[in-house]
Amino acid sequence: xxxxxxxxxxxxxxxxxxxxxxxxxxxxxxxxxxxxxxxxxxxxxxxxxxxxxxxxxxxxxxxxxxxxxxxxxxxxxxxxxxxxxxxxxxxxxxxxxxxxxxxxxxxxxxxxxxxxxxxxxxxxxxxxxxxxxxxxxxxxxxxxxxxxxxxxxxxxxxxxxxxxxxxxxxxxxxxxxxxxxxxxxxxxxxxxxxxxxxxxxxxxxxxxxxxxxxxxxxxxxxxxxxxxxxxxxxxxxxxxxxxxxxxxxxxxxxxxxxxxxxxxxxxxxxxxxxxxxxxxxxxxxxxxxxxxx
Ligand code: FEC
Numbered sequence: 379x380x381x382x383x384x385x386x387x388x389x390x391x392x393x394x395x396x397x398x399x400x401x402x403x404x405x406x407x408x409x410x411x412x413x414x415x416x417x418x419x420x421x422x423x424x425x426x427x428x429x430x431x432x433x434x435x436x437x438x439x440x441x442x443x444x445x446x447x448x449x450x451x452x453x454x455x456x457x458x459x460x461x462x463x464x465x466x467x468x469x470x471x472x473x474x475x476x477x478x479x480x481x482x483x484x485x486x487x488x489x490x491x492x493x494x495x496x497x498x499x500x501x502x503x504x505x506x507x508x509x510x511x512x513x514x515x516x517x518x519x520x521x522x523x524x525x526x527x528x529x530x531x532x533x534x535x536x537x538x539x540x541x542x543x544x545x546x547x548x549x550x551x552x553x554x555x556x557x558x559x560x561x562x563x564x565x566x567x568x569x570x571x572x573x574x575x576x577x578x579x580x581x582x583x584x585x586x587x588x589x590x591x592x593x594x595x596x597x598x599x600x601x602x603x604x605x606x607x608x609x610x611x612x613x614x615x616x617x618x619x620x621x622x623x624x625x626x627x628x629x630x631x632x633x634x635x636x637x638x639x640x641x642x643x644x645x646x647x648x649x650x651x652x653x654x655x656x657x658x659x660x661x662x663x664x665x666x667x668x669x670x671x
Contacts, residue, residue, distance in 0.1 A: 379508070382451045382475035383661055384466045385441050386495045387483040389456025390433035390619060396459070397422055403458045414583055421624050433619035434459070437483065439649035440617075440657070447658040451475070457495055467502035478503065479664045480511040481657065483616050485521060485561065487514035488554035490543050510664040516557040516613075517564060520656030521647075525561075525611060526568035528644035534607035535573045535600060538562035540614020541621060542578035542588040555589060561613045575600070579612070579630070580621045593626070594633045601637040608634065610643040617648050 391400040397419045401410055437454055445452040451473045455466030470478050482495045496511050503509055515521065529536050540558045547554060559576060566574045577596035581588040591599070593610075600608060610626055626643050634641035647653035659669045 379477040380473075380475050381477045381479065381665055382453065382470040382473050383444065383448065383479045383481060384455050384463065384470055384499060385437070385444060385452050385481055385483065385657075386455045386457060386463055386466070386499070387433065387437040387617075388619070389459030390431045391422065391427065391459060392431050392434065393428060394419055394423055400459055411583075421620060424628075425620060425623055432623065433617060436617040436619075436648050440483070440654060443649050443651065443654040444657050444661070447654055448661060450661075455499070457498065463495065463498040464502035467499055471503070471506055475507055477508045477510065477665070479661050480509055481661060481664075482512070484614070485514065485516040485518070485616070486540065486554055486557040486614055487516075488543055488547060488552050489550065490547055490552070491541075491554070512660055512664055514553075514557060515660050516561045518656060518660060520652065520659060522561065522564045522568055524647055524650070524652055524656065525565045525613060525644070529565065529571055529609060529611050530569040532571070532609045534609040534640075534642070535575070535605045536566065536571050536609050536611055537593065537596065537600070538565070538574065538576045539579045539593055539610055539612045539626070542581040542590070542592065544584065545587040545589050548589075558614060562611075565611065565613065573605075580625045593630050597630065597633050597637060597639060597641070601639055606639060608639055608641045610641065612643065612646070616646060616653070618646050622646060 391397050398415060401415055401418055441452050441454045453466035453469045454461055455463030480499045482492055484491060492513060543554060562576050577591050577593045578589050579593045581592055612622060615622060631641055662669045
């Protein structure tokens with residue numbers, strides 16, 4: 379069989395003028411309050427996305443490095459921007475692949491996140507190739523070790539974070555929260571960290587309850603408990619993007635400063651060669667090909 383990889387990420391607008399269409403894609407056509415759109419445009423403006431879009435650039439670096447590591451064609455597909463997942467599927471089929479690994483650059487499964495990537499990919503492939511879709515890699519040893527290396531030796535209280543989701547996911551037995559806590563616990567154990575906790579971040583104004591605690595409230599609680607140094611380890615994301623550079627580096631930092639807390643965050647995995655080797659290992663396993671030891 380001829381194999382290829384479709385490497386999927388959330389996607390990010392390249393220009394401020396892209397933001398309305400991007401936001402509308404995220405909302406799936408549901409209405410957007412003008413003040414929410416204005417607020418999002420302002421966040422992207424202050425991040426300087428007209429000059430560089432970190433998520434898209436890092437995803438391309440990761441794609442190229444993974445292709446080199448695997449010796450297989452790897453195509454990028456974005457959930458909410460271009461190149462779309464359907465474009466990547468088309469390119470993979472055009473390369474002659476009849477076996478395609480679908481890998482999302484998000485380690486934890488939820489019906490409200492990973493399932494959406496899978497649907498887009500399955501629809502585009504329309505059974506023209508065998509799909510080996512990786513549902514979750516939240517306990518992948520290389521990923522756990524990479525994060526453990528970034529928190530090991532700290533004296534700070536480690537706060538693991540991930541994107542929040544509407545709280546209704548818990549009613550359907552969605553594994554998202556459980557997988558997040560499992561990654562956090564594996565990383566803390568591997569690094570010998572005793573003082574740690576978990577909080578969500580990046581809740582969206584959709585008018586329904588989201589999973590908490592949100593990091594901003596959580597920092598307040600930690601401060602009240604006497605914590606003075608915090609190291610944030612975002613386990614639910616793998617690269618620098620709006621939710622990292624704005625929600626943590628601006629909002630959470632501002633909140634910490636207001637409280638008199640010292641807050642740092644780990645470097646994201648981005649296209650770190652050790653991370654790319656871990657992704658390659660996941661792909662090889664999906665293809666039932668042994669990895670070099
Ligand atoms: O850097 C960038 O330009 C993009 C950063 C970005 C990432 C990301 C990851 C996740 N999201 C997840 C769930 C939701 C749900 C909604 C939602 C809304 C937004 C909005 C922006 C946004 N998300 Fe996102 N997300 C990123 C960006 N996300 C912008 C819209 C405005 C706002 O909320 O500020 C609510 C949708 C709705 O309204 O119905 C739900 C999850 C992840 C992590 C997994 C993944 O990466 O796929 C889950 C990166």
